Amino acid sequence: MSKRLVSAAVLAAFAWLPTGHAQDQQPQQQLGPRPMDEPGHKQYFLPEGFITATGRPEPISRLVGTVQVIHQDRIAKSTARSVTELLNENAVGFMSEWTPGQTSINIRGASTEGQGRDFRGQVLVLINGHRAGTSNVSKLSSADVERIEIVRGPSSVIYGSQNMGGVINIILKTGLTAPGNFVQGDAGSWGLLEGKAASGGLYQGFDWYVGGAASTRGNYGISGGATELNTAWTRYGATGAFGYQIDQDSRIEGTVRTDGIYNAGFRGSSANLFAFDTRYNYSFDLSYLARSRDGQGNLFVQAYFVTDVDDLNNPSPLSALNAPASRTTTDHNRRQLDVLGLRFQPRYKPFTGNELLVGIDVERSWLRSDRYRAGGSAVTQVSPQDNNQTDTSFAFYLEDSQSFLDDRLIVRAGVRQTWGSTALDWTPYAPTLIAGTNPYTATTYSGGVTFAFTDWLSGRAGASSGFRAPTATEIGASFTTTPIGTTIFGNPSLGPETSQQWEIGATANWRGGRFDTVVFQNTISNRITPVTVSSAGGRVTQIQTNSPANLIVQGIEFQTQFDVLQTAGWQSDKGVFWNVFGNGYYNFNMTDYGANPLARTNVATRINKYGMSIGTLFGQTGTEIPWSFQLLGILRGPMWYNTEESLSPLFFPGQNRTVSVYEKGAFWVWNTRAEVEVRKGIKLFAAVNNLFDVNNHPIFIAQDSIPCTALQANQNGACGNSMPGREVIGGFQFRF
Numbered sequence: 001m002s003k004r005l006v007s008a009a010v011l012a013a014f015a016w017l018p019t020g021h022a023q024d025q026q027p028q029q030q031l032g033p034r035p036m037d038e039p040g041h042k043q044y045f046l047p048e049g050f051i052t053a054t055g056r057p058e059p060i061s062r063l064v065g066t067v068q069v070i071h072q073d074r075i076a077k078s079t080a081r082s083v084t085e086l087l088n089e090n091a092v093g094f095m096s097e098w099t100p101g102q103t104s105i106n107i108r109g110a111s112t113e114g115q116g117r118d119f120r121g122q123v124l125v126l127i128n129g130h131r132a133g134t135s136n137v138s139k140l141s142s143a144d145v146e147r148i149e150i151v152r153g154p155s156s157v158i159y160g161s162q163n164m165g166g167v168i169n170i171i172l173k174t175g176l177t178a179p180g181n182f183v184q185g186d187a188g189s190w191g192l193l194e195g196k197a198a199s200g201g202l203y204q205g206f207d208w209y210v211g212g213a214a215s216t217r218g219n220y221g222i223s224g225g226a227t228e229l230n231t232a233w234t235r236y237g238a239t240g241a242f243g244y245q246i247d248q249d250s251r252i253e254g255t256v257r258t259d260g261i262y263n264a265g266f267r268g269s270s271a272n273l274f275a276f277d278t279r280y281n282y283s284f285d286l287s288y289l290a291r292s293r294d295g296q297g298n299l300f301v302q303a304y305f306v307t308d309v310d311d312l313n314n315p316s317p318l319s320a321l322n323a324p325a326s327r328t329t330t331d332h333n334r335r336q337l338d339v340l341g342l343r344f345q346p347r348y349k350p351f352t353g354n355e356l357l358v359g360i361d362v363e364r365s366w367l368r369s370d371r372y373r374a375g376g377s378a379v380t381q382v383s384p385q386d387n388n389q390t391d392t393s394f395a396f397y398l399e400d401s402q403s404f405l406d407d408r409l410i411v412r413a414g415v416r417q418t419w420g421s422t423a424l425d426w427t428p429y430a431p432t433l434i435a436g437t438n439p440y441t442a443t444t445y446s447g448g449v450t451f452a453f454t455d456w457l458s459g460r461a462g463a464s465s466g467f468r469a470p471t472a473t474e475i476g477a478s479f480t481t482t483p484i485g486t487t488i489f490g491n492p493s494l495g496p497e498t499s500q501q502w503e504i505g506a507t508a509n510w511r512g513g514r515f516d517t518v519v520f521q522n523t524i525s526n527r528i529t530p531v532t533v534s535s536a537g538g539r540v541t542q543i544q545t546n547s548p549a550n551l552i553v554q555g556i557e558f559q560t561q562f563d564v565l566q567t568a569g570w571q572s573d574k575g576v577f578w579n580v581f582g583n584g585y586y587n588f589n590m591t592d593y594g595a596n597p598l599a600r601t602n603v604a605t606r607i608n609k610y611g612m613s614i615g616t617l618f619g620q621t622g623t624e625i626p627w628s629f630q631l632l633g634i635l636r637g638p639m640w641y642n643t644e645e646s647l648s649p650l651f652f653p654g655q656n657r658t659v660s661v662y663e664k665g666a667f668w669v670w671n672t673r674a675e676v677e678v679r680k681g682i683k684l685f686a687a688v689n690n691l692f693d694v695n696n697h698p699i700f701i702a703q704d705s706i707p708c709t710a711l712q713a714n715q716n717g718a719c720g721n722s723m724p725g726r727e728v729i730g731g732f733q734f735r736f
Contacts, residue, residue, distance in 0.1 A: 062401070062410050064448025064462030066505055066518045068092065068150040068559060068583065072177075075145060077617065077630050077673060079687045079729055081194070081215055081235065082261075083137035083145065083170060089632060089671070091583040091613040092150055092168075094606060094639065097698045097723070100233045101264030101277050103138040106607050108153055108522040109553030109590065110165020110466075110499060112136070115310065116279070117386070119337070119367065122164035122468050122497070122524070128172055128255055128285055131159075131363070133308035133339050137168070139279040141259050143196050143213035144239040146173045152557065153501045153520065154466030156444035157414040160361060160395055163444075164466040164499035164524060172255055174241045175200035175207035182211075186685075186731025190724075191218035194731070205245040212238040219265070222704055222722040223695035229718060230265035230273045250290040258282035266312075269644035269700070270319055271710065273717030278311040298347040306339040312385075317375065320713040321646065325378035332372045333384055339365040353403035357414075361395040367472070370428050383430035387490075389472030393420035399446070413447035424472040424490075438475050442467040442496045459506045460518075467496040474528050474542045489541040499524045513562025524551040527594060549594025551604055555587035575622020584612030584635075596642075599661040603640045606699070610637035610666075619675075627676040634669045636698055643701050646714035652701075667696045683733040693726040 060067055070090050080086045084103040088095045094106035096114065104112045110122035116136020118125060125132040125140075132140070149169040156163035177200075184196040198211035214236035219227050237259035245251050260280025268275060285304040291297060312333045316322055341363035349355050369384030399414030423437040448462025476490025505518030527545045561581040565572060590604040599605075612635040619628030642661045649655070652662070673687040695703055702710035702720030710720045 061452075061458060061507070062412075062450060064410075064412055064450055064460050065155070065446075065464065066152040066503060066516070066520075066557065068152060070148040070150075072147055074581075075142060075147070077628075077675075078142070079671070079673060079689060080142045083140040083142055083148070083168075086142050086145070086148065087137065087150075087168070089613055089634060091585065091611045091634070093166075093585075094608045094611070095698060096606065097138075098268060099138075099264060099266045099277070100231065101138050101261040101279050102136055102266065104606075105135070105137070105168070107150075107166040108501070108520060108555070109524055109551055109587075109604060109607060110154075110522065111606060115385075117310075117335075117337075118162055118308075119365070119391070120468075120471055121162050122466075122499070124159055124162040124167050126159070126167060126169040127257075127283060128287075129169060130283075130285055130302060130304040130341060130343065131306065131339055132170070132281065133283065133306035133337055134279075134281050135162070136279065136310075139259060139261050139281055140170065141213055141235060141237045143237065144173050144198070144209075144211040144257070146171045146177050152518075153503060153522065154444070154464045154499050155446070156418075156442070156466040157397055157399060157416040157446045157464070158359070160363075160393065160416070160418055161420070161442070161467060161469045161496070164468055164497065165522065172239055172241060172257065173198070173200065173209050173211065174243060174253070174255075175202050175209045176243065178209055178211075181736050183734045184731060186729055188687075188729035189727045190220045191216070192727075192729065193217075207243045207245075209239070209241040211240075212236075220724040220727070222725045223693045224725075226704060228267075228704060228722055228724075230267055230276070231724075233264035234262045236260070236262075249293065250288070252286070252288050254284070254286040256282075256284045260309075266314065267718065267721050268314070270316070270321075270646070271702075271704075271715045271718035271720055272314070272316070274317055275312075275314045275716070277313065279309065281306070281308045283307070296349045300343070300345040300347075302343045304339075304341050304343075306337075306341075308337045308339075310335045315375065316716055318716045319646075323376075323378065325376040328373050328375035328379055330372065330374040333369065334371075335367070335369040335384065335386060337365060337367050339363065353407070355401050357399045359395070359397045359399075359416075361393070361397075363391075363393050365391045367391075381429045383427050383433075387430065387433060387472045387476050388425040388427045390423040390425055391420065391469070392423075393418060393469075395419070408452040410450045412449075414445065416444045418442045418444070418467075420469055422469060422472055422475060424476055433476060436492070438470070438492055438494075440469055440496055442469070442498075456509050457506065459504075461502075461504045463500070463502045465501070466499045469496050470494040470528060491542040491544070494528055494542060494544050495526060497524065497528055498526045510562075510567065512566030513560070515558070515560040515562075517556065517558045519554075519556050521552065521554045527551065529594065545594045551592045551594065552589065553587055553604060553607065554589040555585055557583075557585040559583050573622070574620060575626070576618075576620050578616070578618040580614075580616050582612065582614040584610070584614075586610040595661075596659055598656055598659045599642060601640065601661050603661070605640045605642050605661055608637040608639050611635055612637075625676060625678060628674070630673045632671045632673075634671070635666065636669070636696075637666045639664045639699070641699055641701065643699075645700060645702055645720070646711040647702060648709050648711045651709045662701055664699070664701060667694060668692075669694055681735045685731055685733065687729045689727040689729070690723070690725055695722050695725065697721050697723050 096104040104114045112121035112123045112135035118135040121135040125135045151167040155167050179200045182198045186194050194215035196213040200209035216234040218232045220231050239257040241255045243253035262278045266275040266277050283306040287302040290299045315328045315331045344360040347357045367389045371384040395418040397416035401412035403410045421439045444465045446464035450460040452458045475492050475494050501522040503520035507516045531543050564578040592604040595602040615632040617630045640661050647655050670691040671689045675685045677683045700721040704720050704722045708719040
C-alpha cells in the first residue's frame with residue numbers, strides 16, 4: 001500500500017507542474033493535426049513513416065537503425081487477440097508460443113525470458129514509451145492498440161536495460177486517434193466468444209478514450225479432429241485515456257489500463273494437463289508536453305506506475321522424472337513486479353539542422369514472490385522461482401542529430417550512462433540467502449549516418465550497443481532450489497550482459513510503394529549462464545562467459561508494401577484497390593560459440609534461420625456495398641531447439657534432456673479474412689485461420705500425433721503439443 005501511495009503522490013505532483021511561458025496563452029478550443037514539433041504529437045497525428053520509439057517523433061527516413069511499424073490498417077484487418085499474434089503475423093522474429101498465455105521473442109539473437117520476466121529479458125516491451133513490466137506479450141490484448149513500433153537492434157541509449165536485441169513499443173488508442181463509438185462481436189470454433197466496445201472523442205480541448213474487451217475459448221482442436229486438452233483460456237482488459245490541450249504550446253495526457261489472460265491451460269514441455277496460469281498487467285502513466293514559443297525547444301515528462309503479476313499453478317502429478325513421493329498435486333508460485341518511474345526529456349535546436357535530446361531516467365522496482373507445494377510424502381516447501389529483489393536505476397543520456405546538404409545527409413550519435421543497484425531481499429523458504437546490494441554501471445552508445453542518394457533511394461549505416469542488468473537470483477550470495485531439487489548458487493561478481501551491433505541498409509520509395517532492406521551483425525557477450533559444477537545433488541552456479549563464448553547473429557531483413565495498381569500506373573474509377581505487403585529475415589550466420597559440447601552443434605538455439613509473412617489485400621470502396629478480402633501467409637523457418645521435452649528413445653536415441661539440440665523444420669500457415677460493409681458503419685466479417693489445417697507447433701518437437709514421439713511415462717497426461725487446427729470466425733463491427 002505504501003508503494004502505491006508513493007506512486008500516486010509522484011504522479012499527482014506532475015499533474016500540477018507549472019506550464020511556464022505557456023500559461024499566458026489562450027486555450028486552444030479546437031484540436032486538429034499539428035506540426036511535428038507541437039505538443040501532443042508525441043503519440044498522435046503521426047503521418048505514415050513517422051515513429052516515436054526513438055524518444056522523439058521523427059520520420060523513419062532520418063533513422064540510422066531499422067524500425068518496423070504495424071499500423072492500424074493492418075491491426076484492424078487481423079483476428080489477432082493478443083500482441084503475440086500480431087507480431088507473429090508480421091514476422092517480427094522468433095515467437096516461442098509455449099501456451100496461449102506465454103510467449104518469448106527473439107530479435108537478432110537476443111531473446112525475452114521464457115516466462116516473460118522482463119527483468120531477465122534482452123528485448124524490452126514498452127507501453128506508450130515506458131517499461132511495460134513484462135516481456136510476455138501474450139498477456140497483452142490487441143483490442144486497444146493503435147500501432148506497434150519495433151526497433152530492431154540494441155537501443156539502450158534511450159531505454160536502458162533489457163535492450164540487447166530491440167524494443168517493442170505498443171502505442172494505445174486515444175480520443176484523438178480513435179474518435180467515435182465502436183462495437184464488435186464475434187464467435188468461432190471451439191466455443192470462441194469475443195466482444196469489444198470503445199468510445200472516444202474531444203470537446204473544447206479535452207479528449208478521451210474508453211475501451212474494453214473480453215473473450216473466451218475452450219480447448220482447441222487440431223488436425224484430424226482431436227481435442228488439445230488444457231488449452232482453454234479467458235481474456236479481458238480495459239483502457240482509459242484522457243488528454244487536455246492547455247494551450248497551443250502545452251498539453252497533458254494520461255492512460256490507465258489493465259490487461260490479462262486468466263486460467264490459461266499450460267501444457268508446457270511435458271504436455272501437462274493439470275497446469276494453468278493467470279497472468280495480468282496494469283499501469284498508469286501521466287505525461288506533460290510543451291514547446292517554447294519560438295519552436296526551438298520541446299519538453300516531455302512522463303511518470304508511470306506498473307504492476308505485473310504471474311500466478312502460476314504448475315503441478316507435476318504423473319511424470320516419472322520425479323519419484324512418486326516427490327510428485328506434486330499443487331505447486332503455486334505467485335510473482336508480482338511493481339515499477340515506479342520518471343522520464344525527463346528536453347529537446348532543443350541550438351542551430352540550423354541540429355537537434356539535441358537530453359534525458360534523465362529514474363526508476364525503482366520491487367519483485368516479490370511466494371510459493372506453496374503439496375503432494376507426495378517427500379514434497380517440501382522450496383523457495384519461489386525468483387529471489388525477491390529491489391532495483392534502483394538512474395541514467396543520464398544525450399543524443400544529437402545534425403543534417404547537412406539540404407537534409408540529404410544526417411549524422412547522429414548518442415551515449416548513455418546508467419548507474420544501478422540490485423538488492424537481494426528476504427525470500428520465502430530460502431533462509432540461507434544472504435541479503436545485500438550489488439551496484440553496477442553500464443555505458444551504451446549509438447551512432448550512424450543516413451544519406452539520400454536520389455529522391456527515391458536512401459542509405460544508412462549505424463552501430464549501437466545494449467545491456468541487461470543481472471538479477472538477484474543470478475547474483476544471490478547463497479542459493480535457491482528448483483522443483484526437481486537442483487541447487488542454484490548465485491555469483492555476486494556478475495556484471496551486465498552486453499551486445500554490440502552494426503547494420504547497413506537501404507530504402508527505395510516509388511509511387512505507391514516502399515522497399516527496405518538491411519544487413520546486420522549482433523554480438524551478444526558477457527553472457528550470464530548457469531553451469532553444473534557437481535552432478536551430485538545437482539549443484540549449479542552462475543558464470544559470466546568471456547569473448548570466445550559470444551553468440552553472433554548475422555542476417556538480412558526486408559520490409560515492403562505497395563499498391564499494385566498505382567505502381568503499375570493503372571487507374572480505377574470504381575474504387576478497386578490491390579495492396580501487397582511483406583516482412584522477412586534470413587539469418588545466414590547464427591553461431592553460439594559458448595554452446596554446450598553435449599549439444600552436438602554450435603548453431604544458436606531458439607532462433608528461426610528465416611521467417612516471413614506475405615499478404616495481399618484487395619477489394620472495392622467505390623460501390624454501394626464496399627468489400628475486401630485478405631490472404632496472409634506466415635512462414636515459420638527452421639529452428640534449433642534444446643528442448644525440455646522427454647522424447648522417445650525409439651525416435652530420438654541418446655537424448656540428453658535440456659542439452660541435446662534438434663532441428664525443427666519449416667512450415668507455412670495461411671489465414672484469410674473477408675469483410676463487407678452492408679450499411680454505412682456496419683460491417684460483417686469472416687475469417688479462417690490455419691486454412692490448410694496444419695498439425696505442427698512453433699517450438700515443440702513432439703506433436704499430438706500417432707505414433708507418439710514423446711516418452712509418455714515422463715509426461716503429465718498427454719503425448720505432445722500441437723498448435724490450433726483450422727479455425728473459423730465470424731462477426732460484426734458497428735461504428736457510429
